[in-house]
Amino acid sequence: MADTQTQSRPARATREAFGETLVELAEQGLPVVAVDADLAGSTTTKKLGAYDPELLVDVGIAEQDMVGVAAGLSLTGRIAFTGSFAVFGTGRCYDQIRNTVCYGRLNVKVCPTHAGLSVGPDGGSHQMLEDIALMSALPNMRVIVPADYESARSALRLAARVDGPVYVRMGRAKVPQVYDAGCELSLGGSCLLREGTDVTLLACGVEVDQALRACDELAREGVSAEVIDVYSVKPLDEAAILASALKTGRVVTCEEHMLAGGMGSVVASLLSERQPTPMRMVGMRDSFGTSGSFEELLSHFGMDAAAICEAARSLLA
Amino acid sequence: MADTQTQSRPARATREAFGETLVELAEQGLPVVAVDADLAGSTTTKKLGAYDPELLVDVGIAEQDMVGVAAGLSLTGRIAFTGSFAVFGTGRCYDQIRNTVCYGRLNVKVCPTHAGLSVGPDGGSHQMLEDIALMSALPNMRVIVPADYESARSALRLAARVDGPVYVRMGRAKVPQVYDAGCELSLGGSCLLREGTDVTLLACGVEVDQALRACDELAREGVSAEVIDVYSVKPLDEAAILASALKTGRVVTCEEHMLAGGMGSVVASLLSERQPTPMRMVGMRDSFGTSGSFEELLSHFGMDAAAICEAARSLLA
Amino acid sequence: MGDRSTAAPAGFDADRVCAAAAQMRRDIVTMLEKAGSGHPGGSLSATDIIATLYFGGVLRHDPSDPQMPGRDRFILSKGHAAPALYAALAQDGYFPREWLDTLRKLGSHLQGHPDMRKCPGVEVSTGSLGQGLAVGSGMALGMHRDWARGDSASPAGREPQVFVMMGDGELQEGEVWEAAMFAASRRLPNLVAIVDNNTLQIDGHLDDVVSLGDICAKFSAFGWFTIDLADGNDVVEANEALTRAVAYDAGPVAIVAHTIKGKGVSFMENQVGWHGKAPSAEQLAQALADIDAAAGVAERKGC
Amino acid sequence: MGDRSTAAPAGFDADRVCAAAAQMRRDIVTMLEKAGSGHPGGSLSATDIIATLYFGGVLRHDPSDPQMPGRDRFILSKGHAAPALYAALAQDGYFPREWLDTLRKLGSHLQGHPDMRKCPGVEVSTGSLGQGLAVGSGMALGMHRDWARGDSASPAGREPQVFVMMGDGELQEGEVWEAAMFAASRRLPNLVAIVDNNTLQIDGHLDDVVSLGDICAKFSAFGWFTIDLADGNDVVEANEALTRAVAYDAGPVAIVAHTIKGKGVSFMENQVGWHGKAPSAEQLAQALADIDAAAGVAERKGC
Ligand SMILES: Cc1ncc(C[n+]2csc(CCOP(=O)(O)OP(=O)(O)O)c2C)c(N)n1
Ligand SMILES: Cc1ncc(C[n+]2csc(CCOP(=O)(O)OP(=O)(O)O)c2C)c(N)n1
Ligand SMILES: [Mg+2]
Numbered sequence A, B: 001m002a003d004t005q006t007q008s009r010p011a012r013a014t015r016e017a018f019g020e021t022l023v024e025l026a027e028q029g030l031p032v033v034a035v036d037a038d039l040a041g042s043t044t045t046k047k048l049g050a051y052d053p054e055l056l057v058d059v060g061i062a063e064q065d066m067v068g069v070a071a072g073l074s075l076t077g078r079i080a081f082t083g084s085f086a087v088f089g090t091g092r093c094y095d096q097i098r099n100t101v102c103y104g105r106l107n108v109k110v111c112p113t114h115a116g117l118s119v120g121p122d123g124g125s126h127q128m129l130e131d132i133a134l135m136s137a138l139p140n141m142r143v144i145v146p147a148d149y150e151s152a153r154s155a156l157r158l159a160a161r162v163d164g165p166v167y168v169r170m171g172r173a174k175v176p177q178v179y180d181a182g183c184e185l186s187l188g189g190s191c192l193l194r195e196g197t198d199v200t201l202l203a204c205g206v207e208v209d210q211a212l213r214a215c216d217e218l219a220r221e222g223v224s225a226e227v228i229d230v231y232s233v234k235p236l237d238e239a240a241i242l243a244s245a246l247k248t249g250r251v252v253t254c255e256e257h258m259l260a261g262g263m264g265s266v267v268a269s270l271l272s273e274r275q276p277t278p279m280r281m282v283g284m285r286d287s288f289g290t291s292g293s294f295e296e297l298l299s300h301f302g303m304d305a306a307a308i309c310e311a312a313r314s315l316l317a
Numbered sequence C, D: 001m002g003d004r005s006t007a008a009p010a011g012f013d014a015d016r017v018c019a020a021a022a023q024m025r026r027d028i029v030t031m032l033e034k035a036g037s038g039h040p041g042g043s044l045s046a047t048d049i050i051a052t053l054y055f056g057g058v059l060r061h062d063p064s065d066p067q068m069p070g071r072d073r074f075i076l077s078k079g080h081a082a083p084a085l086y087a088a089l090a091q092d093g094y095f096p097r098e099w100l101d102t103l104r105k106l107g108s109h110l111q112g113h114p115d116m117r118k119c120p121g122v123e124v125s126t127g128s129l130g131q132g133l134a135v136g137s138g139m140a141l142g143m144h145r146d147w148a149r150g151d152s153a154s155p156a157g158r159e160p161q162v163f164v165m166m167g168d169g170e171l172q173e174g175e176v177w178e179a180a181m182f183a184a185s186r187r188l189p190n191l192v193a194i195v196d197n198n199t200l201q202i203d204g205h206l207d208d209v210v211s212l213g214d215i216c217a218k219f220s221a222f223g224w225f226t227i228d229l230a231d232g233n234d235v236v237e238a239n240e241a242l243t244r245a246v247a248y249d250a251g252p253v254a255i256v257a258h259t260i261k262g263k264g265v266s267f268m269e270n271q272v273g274w275h276g277k278a279p280s281a282e283q284l285a286q287a288l289a290d291i292d293a294a295a296g297v298a299e300r301k302g303c
């Protein structure tokens, strides 16, 4: 389970889990293969290539081909993981992911890194804030957004274990560790990190850390916030969300992603249909990112703990 | 305004508006140009080429290039309209629409045809049910989903008039005409088609016709349904939606699109944040389409008037 | 045509392949008329090569075991020619002929474009053009490694092959050239691309839309061995080209097959308007008469 | 180098361009050190050609009127080389030099990749590789029509040109070849593609990732006139190639420029590791010393 003493271990990026976990899976005898597009060092799939050169296929700067080659490899019994940056590894090859991978329900795991604002100084062209929307709209695709290094490792193991397409969103920013080694994510699962009674904070990815900080801050103000890591954006842990929303009567969703089509919009749909509940959504409001450090940007665009606190307060007002 | 005597005029497809309206705009002296990808006959941009061969640029089967060429043409002072089928004209060139057109706020109008289930027998690979999600997640993009031939004409005129990226979703299916010639859509507008007090039906695209039928059926059961055409999915007419939801206290969204990231999810987000209201969402639930006739598919996947009625009834129960 | 039987390798029976192709043509036009929509032109141009693959002994596979290990793979990247593939699969026994009557109908195994999850014998779902060569490259890479490592048996004793059929218009898709670069750089010995060079796409002649110029030269410049197949509607020539391509193992091979769109149906041949339109009942009768007449002529000529 | 001044057309001042290139190099490494991240290797390989365009009189444009009608356009398709573009634009007077200090910082006009809405002189936003040639084709098409119709004046009396600079790794993107086919089929006379052929991409040497083989042969097969620029870091040769390309008007021209990644900074040259990493303060000092030394040598040699 999760360790809520988040400050005790060094911060690590979720992408650091990628190559390492692939090596671990290969060592266990799973027929994994990584297909990258000239970013094997950045995504860390290079580690799998170092373990066995045959297991890393670098197609060059050709994301469409990356997905096609992965699809073909999966059709020879391999579990194929794609790489690249999230902006290119989803948006540049959306039709390939749609019509070859998802339509054919192939055993391809779309696992780009450098999602969201974590590419900081590279700027808006590289800050992918729509990938959850793109991947969630696809039938047969499952979407996992891990919060930290350990849960990213678990997400990758999970992706390898379940048959068919899975999207795992990884980032470049070092984030405090929330989970213990050996934590186990599940499809359609979630993780209750803090129990509370006044407001539910639903977070995924790097926002889990921000939500935990917000929870601490709110506690100082006498507000009891429940924090749930909804790492499985699709399928969603509907039961857990409905139960918590029923208990607290207030929901704040927190994501490092565009609000349109993001986790919050899925939660809003769920609650509106099943159990209308006052909500606030923390995330990107219809704007491109911009150059800056990750931390600067989180606060600049209103996705830091302070913004979450403010959203919670406005619900309690 | 809209004529609600929908049965009086012949059914027409929204795509039929495309080439004709482009010719009209060219005749008015607007510097329009169409860029298509080997589908100029199907999208009807061929009509613009017949009017003036210079105004139709056919790049062949190369949707990425289509968007790039349109972007370049827009940078020479032209208003560039792209074509192709919705599945290829958005998904195959998402990164180009994102990073060149939207990031640069270029005067490109992404106007593919054959969206949704309207390609019927071609099957799931061709039935684009995620385009609204894709285009709505993009900053600087405006998303218009016209209900019929006349409103599609107006949508295209509107797209030409406003500066910057606009998405206009057109279909292949012939649908009854709801609007009169000369109707005027506006960015962020909506159209109240039927006033009612018990439940609000928010529809866009081909679902407007289904919602009107549902309204008639519900009326026979003594239920007074309000029907609003929310053709401007982005920006959304928030005031009109909030007012109607307040009045009726029940909202059914109706779209020929995936629920994830679709119009309904945007409405759910709006209501959840501003005015929680019981909702039902009619649309595609996480499945690819399949071969069949348009009408068969609408009922097979639960997007016909009967499905809307059922959704409304379940809210009233 | 006297030298055909000598030119053809042992095991290849030109008469049988011609007859199979004629039957495929009958099935194609018949199922399209029943469906009321679909793509006859590109199905008919591809028919003879597909017949050669399936009925000329080129493709090593087993209709009773579609997932047989070590089998060759055929990818119809130009998925809109699905009727040609379905006609071959039905005739080869992959599924009951009655399925052909359900083409493009609600609930059918035979979707408008090939769906690997619904129809046995379809190796990968296609329909969005330009994706098959990349998929075929990945397949060929995996299969080659399995073969090299001895993990894979082949029913024919030779290395299992991947055949990818593309349209000429399809080559305008950039992904094709991404895959071409990749396959060449990996020198995939078991990958064969077949270009159905019928010179037409939807909006007209390729040269009037975006010219492909010399297709062999393009593949050559991208590092492929190329074979110019002068008449891709001649099953003997097709068999020769395919046999050479399979034998070549220094890298991937592209066969550029000159074909006639709508081949075998008089009023469809070279007509851009017959790319994506179903024949009426009368047109079907005419089409069947054309096909039968050509088959009769072929029989008399000993093909 | 004795024949340089004769080979160079009137108006081209090699000394001035060399000095401008040296200043660009200083600015590039300095701004990258300040930013703490970014791409020196591909900025430095492209510097001499960009200097030739901006300071050799090739590009007809007006820094005081960035949107001047009839101007030539430069598209940096390999947008990660933004520092080279910013250095040229600053030196040319498009914006105050102080902006260079803000590279990649929150609120800066100088985004990590060129943003046309934030920085004057940037014709189109880039950063996602492979898109510039398609955009350039559309531009060239529109400009050519305006020119042919007489709607457009050119400050130089010649037809306004579009120059698109791409990386060699970037050519692995299929969209480049879609655009190449399109531009050739339309015989765009005012489009010049420049390939910064520094032989390296992020993951290594191109030949070890996915080889591009003979790049000129590829563009030739795609219908382009090609110019092999033996030393793309020599401004005189670059000027000759660009001048020839502008003069050629039977279709689009591709200049394949052999360059050295990291050119001008000893420890960065040909080092794949310097693709996307900022120098430390000490490394910056060394880099500036290298650049100054080379500039001094060049001055002594009369360049
Ligand atoms: C990515 C994509 N874009 C567009 C289409 C629509 N389309 C179907 S067939 C076709 C023309 C194909 O021409 P060609 O490849 O020459 O095929 P053939 O002549 O053999 O039918 C087009 C544009 C598609 N299926 N996929
Ligand atoms: C579509 C896309 N994929 C990946 C990247 C990440 N990326 C940035 S630079 C680069 C390598 C570029 O190599 P090359 O084109 O040779 O440029 P140069 O050597 O001149 O720096 C890559 C893969 C990108 N910017 N865009
Ligand atoms: Mg063709």
Ligand SMILES: [Mg+2]
Pocket (backbone or CB within 6 Å): D167, D168, D169, D196, D197, D198, D199, D200, D201
């Ligand atoms: Mg390079």
